[in-house]
Amino acid sequence: MATIEDVAKASGVSKGTVSNVFSKKRPISREVAERVMAAAKALHYKPNYWARSLANKETRIIGISIPGEKFKFSQFHLSLLNGVLGVCYDHGYRLLVNTLPPSFLTRPEHLATDPIDGEILLDPESGDARIAERLTSDVPVVVVGRPSPEFENRVAYVDNDNVGMTLETTRYLLGLGHRSFLFLNAPAHRTVADDRARGFLAATGEAGVPEASRRIVYKPDTDGSSRDFGYETTLRAIRESPDITAVIADTDTMALGAYKAAETLGIRIPDALSVLAFSEDSVFAPEFAPPLTGVRLHAERLGREAALLLLERMRHDDKTVKRTLVPTDMVIRSSCAMPTIPNGGNPK
Amino acid sequence: MATIEDVAKASGVSKGTVSNVFSKKRPISREVAERVMAAAKALHYKPNYWARSLANKETRIIGISIPGEKFKFSQFHLSLLNGVLGVCYDHGYRLLVNTLPPSFLTRPEHLATDPIDGEILLDPESGDARIAERLTSDVPVVVVGRPSPEFENRVAYVDNDNVGMTLETTRYLLGLGHRSFLFLNAPAHRTVADDRARGFLAATGEAGVPEASRRIVYKPDTDGSSRDFGYETTLRAIRESPDITAVIADTDTMALGAYKAAETLGIRIPDALSVLAFSEDSVFAPEFAPPLTGVRLHAERLGREAALLLLERMRHDDKTVKRTLVPTDMVIRSSCAMPTIPNGGNPK
């Protein structure tokens, strides 16, 4: 590949002049500019991205990071990614998906600064090492989801109001008369699981639901499918505690598992069991039989807001700690109804 | 951020020595190495990615490109991406999602080489400008999907056997007795749409299906949802030609639209209308009512194979033009049956 030096020689000017023809940072006479452009075209010259980044101390790349080894993107991440990509597109940034094992990155021969101008961190966990590490470097960062308390006031983030959302949906189920719940939650160490558990416990607590009827099961980390987790957990729980009348699931895929479990057990939804899911952004939730009641989290908008917030921080080198809350929408379809035993918890 | 120079001074050695301590490319005495590492730790030193890339002429980043403006990832792309990411993870590469408007990239001040060691090109179109451009540069490239004829023997690619797959599925429908079809195909300029049309036309042709009963509608580029396209096209087509007994859809989402159209029209599936879909990788196809018959394309494996092929080319700077075909699996559920009018085409 031709270098700037080649172009300079070919057009009889200095490197600096060629550089300015391309960057347009200082005026160059029309005549010279045309000569340089012609030479560049003839040599198939393109400025070298890394040389430019090195000199400019800017890469025009933003990173996105997901915790865990061998992580796979879910439907939720997909929508989020689309939101981020839209903003990248509009502002001329590229997106670097950063999923390398820490074991790789900390080996001396691979240790390096990240080749990015800013970074979006997904799915924060309690005491998330990534956040701690980013705080010591000076790469602007935005987290999607609530960082754990030690970081919450030190890093910008975008989130849903998970506590409020869970309060609302649980109250809805309580209002229908449910008193015995199974909550299929996200993995335990994720802060979002905390928030939702808190909302759930607050709502059931204020309604006087006994401890034993507020069952929370956290999805294990092992990357088994959400569907299977939903199926097996629901099956086991209802066999153990037939008084359960409502299942709250983290995602629609998990809810699908609950549906299947109900089918296996010969329990009808919503007559004998109500099911409700968060994170229903797919086109399929309305197609469940019966159509699934759930909450729209607006993943794409979360992604968009996160990207915009990040760009803002990158531009102004703004140390203000900002937070954006994206509203959620409950969508009532037909998977929840009054339980057949209104004061469940005392079957028979 | 501390530089290599700072570390060199702090530990009383030269830059070159520090470099070698980190890269391990030449031996350094244990004693010196430890002194350097200690100084590096104290200064929070990390090698600068851009500077290293510039000197090494290697970035350890691979790119992935999708054509079109403001493109959004589909479920299929998600699985594919997961396949690519898995390989990246194993081999220590990062993934750069490269979706910038050509209008942006060709402006002189943004013109630059891509910051990548190799690239995966998705969804090739006929006469795809991206491929033409990559062939003149020397970045190794692998295409996912068949490149159009002028490039087919000049660039490596990974694909399903779309012609064969469509032949097989169409013959299956013909075997059930269908003689009047609606094929909801991918957008017209994509080569995959070509291949599938070819398979469909070959199968229906050899069965003597008349021209008028081999309807192919291509999804428009405008990013309307697949579901809506499936719904509206099926509705319109069946109203115009009530003799249609089978709908072949490009994706399960499109098939869902066809289901909805059937519902609107009061037509039962599969009794009066058979529906079949390619690209069913979601967990939802089995949940359709009735469960959807379709073809598994193994998007994740396509991604994995593409990434592996790319890495191989990058390593050996191999100019051999290789091709990998990933087999497809037809999954028969219950959305296809013998048509009620076995010799459709002459209703009434």
Next chain:
DNA sequence: CTCCATCGTTAAACCGGTTTAACGATGGCG
């Protein structure tokens, strides 16, 4: 006619690493 400001251009320094060529010290061998 001289002086000074402005404009376009250039040579050289710089960004932060890697690599090459040379060099001094060490040790084995004849």
Next chain:
DNA sequence: CGCCATCGTTAAACCGGTTTAACGATGGAG
């Protein structure tokens, strides 16, 4: 004891751009 190979280390060149400071040419003002 002298010779040579080996090893660890260094100074300097290099990767390919951008930026700074200086400089010559031009033109308008005094």
